[in-house]
Amino acid sequence: MNVKIEAQGNVSVVQCSGSLDADSVVAFKKVTLDLINSGATKLVIDCAKLTFVDSMGLGAMISLLRRVRSREGDLKVSGLTDDVKTIFEITRLHRLFEVFPDAATACRQFEKSV
Amino acid sequence: MRLRRVDSLRKVFKFQTQLTIRSETRYLALLRQWVAATATVVGPRYFPRAALRAVNLSLIEAVDNAIFHAHRGHREKPIDVGLRVEAGRVMVVVTDRGRGFRQATTDPPELLMTHGRGLLLMRHLMASVEHCRRGKRHMVRMIWKRRVST
Known part of the structure; x- marks a missing residue:
């Protein structure tokens, strides 16, 4: 799995590619924890290139959401592929996360809510 | 009529492979590649894309369970994984040497x-999805079935 961070104004876009599973979840947690500790509170997880996610990957995303919200920030999700979208729907996480078709739309939503 | 045809095909077609891995998450990618390779070898008639998606994730969830709950960090403990393709169905068997499958509820957990969410x-x-104990081994058997239209 590769994780890249891109700043879009005051929003941090976490671009995930490959697999977010039990093997890669430690790296994902480290990168995102460093990001939050640096002061980021508005995050978008862009899943456009995420090909696989398991329940531990989902748990890491939920953990990140809780952490961001505890600092009065928010996290949005964008670009779910059909496979990942199905997993979100089975686990009902589409009701927990705000999901947008792409990262740019998710970033604009942060601007609207200011 | 179609049900009968699938049953007759099942007697003819069978493809089976087996792997044994250590209890380490670095093998998860290998397992997914193994499933994908098996699907390629037998072809979409017997291993359609819908089965690939379901088997891939279910297998990884069962192996995650074996690594983290059954073997609890004992990396040297082996996990046996079997994949059997027959006409109209794909069977996955995951065997560990741990304390077994936690009979957790299948209700969705609280959102936060x-x-x-694995089970x-x-x-x-x-x-x-069935599980049983055989001596010191614990086995999870999962079956994907093609939905037959009537």
Whole structure:
């Protein structure tokens, strides 16, 4: 799995590619924890290139959401592929996360809510 | 009529492979590649894309369970994984040497809970999920079945 961070104004876009599973979840947690500790509170997880996610990957995303919200920030999700979208729907996480078709739309939503 | 045709094909076609891995998450990618390679070898007639998606995730969830709950960090403990393709169905068997499958509820957990979705996913994606103990081994058997239109 590769994780890249891109700043879009005051929003941090976490671009995930490959697999977010039990093997890669430690790296994902480290990168995102460093990001939050640096002061980021508005995050978008862009899943456009995420090909696989398991329940531990989902748990890491939920953990990140809780952490961001505890600092009065928010996290949005964008670009779910059909496979990942199905997993979100089975686990009902589409009701927990705000999901947008792409990262740019998710970033604009942060601007609207200011 | 179609049901009968699938039953007759089942007697003819069978493809079976088996792997043994250590209890380490670095083998998860290998397992997914193994499933994908098997699907390629037998072809979409016997291993359609819908089965690939379901089997891939269910297998990884079962192996995650073996690594983290059954073997609890004992990396040297082996996990046996079997994949059997027959006409109209794909069977996955995961065997560990641990204390077995936690009979957790399959109800979705509270949305903000970080755990408890593995079994839910397996039961949703596969036609059946069964587990049993044989001596010191614990086995999870999952079956994906092609939906037959009438």
